[in-house]
Amino acid sequence: MAKPTLPIEREPPKRSITKQQALRHLIHAAVRMTAAREDPFAIHLVIQSADKLLIDLSSKTGKPLVLRWDEFMKPEYKSALLSIHRETFNFLKHADKDYDQELYVGEIAHSNFLQLGVCIANYHAMFGVSTEHMQLFFKLLTILAPGAFSGPSMEAQMSQLILDKMTIGQFFTTNLWSDEFAAITGSKLNVERAADLQDTNAYYDSTIAGVTAKASK
DSSP states (O other), X not given: OOOOOOOOOOOOXXXXXXXXXXXXXXXXXXXXXXXXXXXXXXXXXXXXHHHHHHHHHHXXXXXXXXXXXTTTOOXXXXXXXXXXXXXXXXXXXXXXXXXXXXXXXOSHHHHHHHHHHHHHHHHHHHHSOOOHHHHHHHHHHHHHSTTTSSSOOXXXXXXXXXXXXXXXXXXXXXXXXXXXXHHHHOOOHHHHHHHHTHHHHHHHTSOHHHHHHHHTO
């Protein structure tokens, strides 16, 4: 007779988050990582996780999304096209079937921009709100891809002038999250970032001696 498994003792949780808050974490992180010119493969994982979470929530709640990647696919091509859409995501996640394969890399940074834009649009469609992180990124996207996500706008009319004189990196930098930028513009990006990172603050502010002492108990 098998010995009963003892429950694993865990410390009480510090807080809980909803699926909406989980999506906010993923989208905000992808926005900041993009502004910081971080690794596009890591960014891709975060974006695709948000994309899949949004699709699952839409299916379970019945709330429609603005765009689903499989919506306009012919049934006979759907499986193959979805496999291509998740190809990089799946390659980075596991190695059970493709351990000896290579990934052919295309315009992943550009693709990340478009896919993150779709996540932001779908987040707004599902929850009816958008944060400053999301609004900032979407504004940049309407400049880079005028008409792709919205009708003609001032950003679309100015796109050529802006892109002629400025790089994407110059427009979209981590300085946007600084306290100095907030003081000048009234932006709440720094406040939103602080809320996102609340779980790291206590740990990073801990002394090394304090952490090792706690771990040894």
